Amino acid sequence: MNNRRGVMIVIGALLALLIVTPYASSYVIVLITYALVYSILAMSLDILLGYTGLPSLGQAAYLGMGAYLTAILATQYDFGLGWDFWVVLVLGILVGAATAAFFGLFAIRATGVYFLMITLALGQCVWGLAYRWNSLTGGDNGINLPPRPQFGINLANDVTYFYIVFGCFAVSLLTLYILVKSPFGRSLEGIREREPRMRILGYNTWLHKYIAFVIAGGYGGLAGVLWAHLSGLVSPSDVLLTTSVDALLMVVLGGAGTLVGGVIGAALIVFLRDYLSTMVTWWLYVLGGVYILTILYLPGGLMGLLERIRRRRALSASPEKAEKLKSVVH
C-alpha cells in the first residue's frame, strides 16, 4: 500500500473513532473500549507472529500478569486507585516484559510447532497459578476490583475511560509502528523470511527474537492493566488458552505483519464474542466459522484481501502500470 496514504487513512479513521464514540450508547462505548484493549494485545502478538514469524499460543499470559497485578495492588494494597494509576500502568508494562524475559529464556530457541507448544505450556503455567493460588488470586472466582481510579478526572465514567484507553492504544500503535519501521524491525522481518541467512550476515538472531518477545510481553502487560479496570473482574478465564487463541485469530483475520490488521481483527472478534452472543444463542457457530473460513480463504487476512483487490484494479486500469507492479512483485 502507498505508505503515506495508508498512514493518513489510519489517522483519519482513528480521529473519526475518537470524535464519534462519545456520542454512541454506553454499551457500544464499552464494546469499543474492549476492542481497543484487545487491539493492543493483538498488535503485541503481531510483533511476534507477523514481523518475527513466531506464532505464540500464550499471549494471554502477559495480559493476565498485568491484569492480576492491577487487581492485587488495588484490592490488597489499595494502590493504583488515584493518580498512582499511572504508576500501575508502568508496573504492568514492566511485569509483562519481565515475565516475557523469563519465559523467553525457555521459548526462543524453539521453532515451528515446538514454539507453539512451549508458549502454550508457559501460558498454562500462568493460568494454573491464577486458577489454584487461592490466597493470592481468589482462585476460580477471581478478584473483583473496586471502582475505577479517580484523580481529578473520574475513570468510572465510561467515556473518560475510553479516552484513557484510546490514548494508550494510540501511543502503542505509534511506538510499534516506529519499532517495525526501524532497522531493528527490518531485521526482525529478515529473521521471519530466512533466519539462517540473517545469522550468516552476522545478526544475533536469538537476541533479536528475545527482545521482540520481551517487547510483546510489555505491551501485553499494558493491555492487562487496562483490561482489569475495564472489566472490573479478573479471573482465570481471562488467561485461558482460548484468549491466546483468539488473539492469534485477530491477527490472522486482520492480516499478520500489518499492525492495523490486528486492530481490525480485534474489533471483529470482540463484536462477535460480546455483541452477537447477546443477540443469538448460536454465535459460536459464527466464531468457529470465521476461524475456518479465514484459514481456508483468507491466507493474507482482510488486509491481504484489500491489497489483492487494489492490485487487480491496478492491473485492469493500466496495463503499463501492471507490468511495473508485476516486476515489483516477482
Place this chain on the structure above:
Amino acid sequence: MGEVELNAQFWLIQSFNGISYGALLFLLASGLSLIFGVMRIVNLAHGAYFLLGGYVALSVIGATGSWMLSLPVAALAIAAVGLVMERIFLRPLGFDPLRQVLLTVGFAFVFQQAALDIWGGDNLDINPPDILKNSVVIGELYLPAYRIFMIGMAGVVGLILWLVMEKTRMGAMVRAAVDDSEMARGVGIDTSRVSMFIFALGAFLAALGGAIGGAFLGIYPGLDFEILPIAFAVVIIGGMGSLGGAALGSLIVGLADNFGRALFPEISYFTLYAPMVLILAIKPTGLFGRE
C-alpha cells in the same frame, strides 16, 4: 504407629488414583501423540472429540439402555467426524502449523456449539453398570471398581495399539512416517493414507476416553478445553509419536496431578506445566520421543 499406617494408606490411595487418572489420560493422549508425531499437527479439537465422545455415549445409553454398546458407538461416530475433518479440511491445507492450529480451534468452537445445542449446558453424568459401582477391598484399601476398569481398559487398548504398531503393515508405515515423513514418502509409503488412518484413530481413542471418562469426570461444556492442555502435557512429557512415551507420560502426569492436588494444591497446575516447559526447552522431542 497409626500415623505411619495412615501415611502408607495415603500414599497407596493417591498412587492408585493417580494411576487410574493416568489410564484415562492415556486413552486421550495416545491418539494425540500419534497425530502429532505423524502429521506435526497441534490438534486443538482433540478435547472436543473427548467431550463429544462422552455426549454420544450418553445418547446411546439413553436410546438403547446399553452401556456396553455406548463405548464403541461413541468412538466410531467421532472417528468418522475426525476422518471427515482430516480429509476435507486439514489435508488440503498443507504444512503450516499456525493455520492448522486455528482451523482445529474453529472446529472446536463449532463442536462446542453443537454440543450445547444438542445436549444443553448442564453437568451430565454417565451411569456405569452396577458391577462397576462397587469397590474392591484389598486389605484395608477400598478401590473403586470403575477406576480398576479404567486401568484395565487402558491396558487392553495400549496392548492392541502396540500390536498394531509393531506387527502390522499399517503400523510399520506409521512408524516410518513418524521417523521421517519425507523419506517414507520417498520409498513409496502413502503418507496421506497414514495420516487419515492416524487422525481417525486419534479421534476414536479420544472419544472412547470421553465415553469412559464421562462416569468419572462428568460431561459438561468447557471440559474440552480443560482437558486438552493436560493431554498436551502428556504428549510433550512422554514424547510425541511414541506409544511407550504416551503411556509413561500419562502415568507421570496422572500421578503428578494427583499428588500435586493433595500435597500442594495452590501450585498443582504449575507443577504440571512447568516440567512440560523444561522438557520442551531441553529436549523438544520429549523424554522418550524418537529422535
